[in-house]
Amino acid sequence: MLLTAEKLTKKFGVHTAVDQLDLTIKDNECVALLGPNGAGKTTTLQMLAGLLTPTSGSIRFLGKKNIDRRFIGYLPQYPAFFPWMSAKEYLQFAGRLSGIPNKELQGKIEEMLSFAGLENARNKRVGGFSGGMKQRLGLAQAMIHEPKLLILDEPVSALDPSGRRDVLEMMNELKKKMAILFSTHVLHDAEQVCDEIVMLKDGKMKWSGNLVDLRKMQDGNHVVLETKEEIGHWLKTENYVTEYSFSSPREVELRLRNPGSRNRLLSDCMEKGLTITHFSEKGRTLEDAYLELMEQ
Ligand SMILES: Nc1ncnc2c1ncn2[C@@H]1O[C@H](COP(=O)(O)OP(=O)(O)OP(=O)(O)O)[C@@H](O)[C@H]1O
Ligand SMILES: [Mg+2]
Known part of the structure; x- marks a missing residue:
């Protein structure tokens, strides 16, 4: 040392x-x-x-x-x-x-x-x-x-x-x-x-x-979903979705209950006949993780 x-x-x-x-x-x-x-x-x-x-x-x-x-x-x-x-x-x-x-x-x-x-x-x-x-x-x-x-x-x-x-x-x-x-x-x-x-x-x-x-320490439960068709209103009744906000009828940012919720979200989309054009982890930025640590 x-x-x-x-x-x-x-x-x-x-x-x-x-x-x-x-x-x-x-x-x-x-x-x-x-x-x-x-x-x-x-x-x-x-x-x-x-x-x-x-x-x-x-x-x-x-x-x-x-x-x-x-x-x-x-x-x-x-x-x-x-x-x-x-x-x-x-x-x-x-x-x-x-x-x-x-x-x-x-x-x-x-x-x-x-x-x-x-x-x-x-x-x-x-x-x-x-x-x-x-x-x-x-x-x-x-x-x-x-x-x-x-x-x-x-x-x-x-x-x-x-x-x-x-x-x-x-x-x-x-x-x-x-x-x-x-x-x-x-x-x-x-x-x-x-x-x-x-x-x-x-x-x-x-x-x-x-x-x-x-x-x-970045959060993996924050995701972005985009589909070819309009997504619709079913997200509000799914208990694995804790928060969501639409940026357009075909694009939504979601906070999921846990990482396993991702698969449920994707299979629900397929069940509803939605074509997924984009799905990604949004995560918190490193800056968010830093600020959170500092505020503890
Ligand atoms: N010579 C000194 N006499 C009295 N208090 C001091 C002295 N030097 C530093 N302090 C106090 O100690 C604390 C830490 O100061 P310090 O300068 O180490 O912080 P810093 O992290 O370098 O801040 P900055 O980002 O502004 O440079 C502050 O509350 C400052 O007011
Ligand atoms: Mg200083």
């Missing part, structure tokens, strides 16, 4: 921001910390990055109690840049801080500028960068020393769709080389890069597991 946190707790005065959180990260695993505003994501990430002391609980990283910051890369939610520095100077600064030997640093900086698509902006002042460029530079800064764990606090939340796509693509490349823990309040972003999800609300873990498990 790369990182294990047990009963991690952070209190600010009487307010408990993170409450007895258990979390593990394996080598090369990508974990999304998902939760609404104020859930405790930033507080959790800061503790795991060794920037904030937990009130109680323990963290083991690389088998040790002390977090060795040389092996962690961190991108804050609101990174502060020196606006007068150029991209190259900023990476030089970040590289020195992380202790990269001088003779390796120039090569590293070139590699990072190219990875972040900032070769042509190398000598431009960061103050004039767009949000997307800043975030790509921030990501380059966080990984210049090839950490074992990259911690990213809402790396895409402030970006427009194309900036979002660029950063998510960078993360997809990076996860081949290192473990990534990143926070977001958008399930869709988590889906793009991660397999493991930890849902946080009011400082507590609400659910954790992989996307496959989350998808399994």
Whole structure:
């Protein structure tokens, strides 16, 4: 295990921001910390990055109690840049801080500028960068020393769709080389890069597991039926149908009592001489499953 946190707790005065959180990260695993505003994501990430002391609980990283910051890369939610520095100077600064030997640093900086698509902006002042460029530079800064764990606090939340796509693509490349823990309040972003999800609300873990498990929680009793002929009104008397709504006389969305009800529905259609042109599982979206878990 790369990182294990047990009963991690952070209190600010009487307010408990993170409450007895258990979390593990394996080598090369990508974990999304998902939760609404104020859930405790930033507080959790800061503790795991060794920037904030937990009130109680323990963290083991690389088998040790002390977090060795040389092996962690961190991108804050609101990174502060020196606006007068150029991209190259900023990476030089970040590289020195992380202790990269001088003779390796120039090569590293070139590699990072190219990875972040900032070769042509190398000598431009960061103050004039767009949000997307800043975030790509921030990501380059966080990984210049090839950490074992990259911690990213809402790396895409402030970006427009194309900036979002660029950063998510960078993360997809990076996860081949290192473990990534990143926070977001958008399930869709988590889906793009991660397999493991930890849902946080009011400082507590609400659910954790992989996307496959989350998808399994989608409901299979919601179906759509379309027929060549008009369906008619017999559905209302069938006790295996709990809800239905017609979008046209030939198309209906139904909620069935259980998965076995599907066969009854289909055989009733055939009995009534209806020709089925479409039958599919509507299911809840992943977003619905997420919201439901969060509201529990
Ligand atoms: N330094 C602090 N002093 C007092 N309270 C704090 C401090 N930092 C965070 N909190 C409180 O702890 C809770 C969790 O905050 P945190 O910033 O970790 O949430 P978050 O999930 O990152 O939210 P967001 O999505 O808005 O970034 C909030 O109620 C916040 O007000
Ligand atoms: Mg935050």
